[in-house]
Amino acid sequence: MAALLSPKILPILLLVASNVFMTFAWYGHLKFKASPIYAAVIASWMIAFFEYWLAVPANRIGSSVYSAAELKTMQEVITLSVFAVFSVFYLKEALTWNHVLGFALIAGGAALIFKG
Secondary structure, eight states: OTGGGSTTTHHHHHHHHHHHHHHHHHHGGGGOTTSOHHHHHHHHHHHHHHHHHHHHHHHHHHTTTSOHHHHHHHHHHHHHHHHHHHHHHTSOOOOOHHHHHHHHHHHHHHHHHHOO
16 A cells, blocks of 8 residues: 555556546536536536646655656656447447557657656
């Protein structure tokens, strides 16, 4: 349990949780297109409030062991990973080979950020 609370692991866990909230805030309303846009915006803001309560501490804690560029890169890769799962299971949209290849290229770019 102590390993999960380390400054190397805890920010990653917080960023994953943060991105789940963010993805629902940004894209969850797409299943409710008949709802007025103001309702989607208000609901999204309410969800995003909790996203910030996870993202800000993740970056604050993570900055003790990761650079800002590394934290941002982790966040982007986590965002794509969470979005891919969300897209398939919540929005019922298929991921194509183009999506997978594009995500893989982004992950390859992310690997360069962490190369010593």
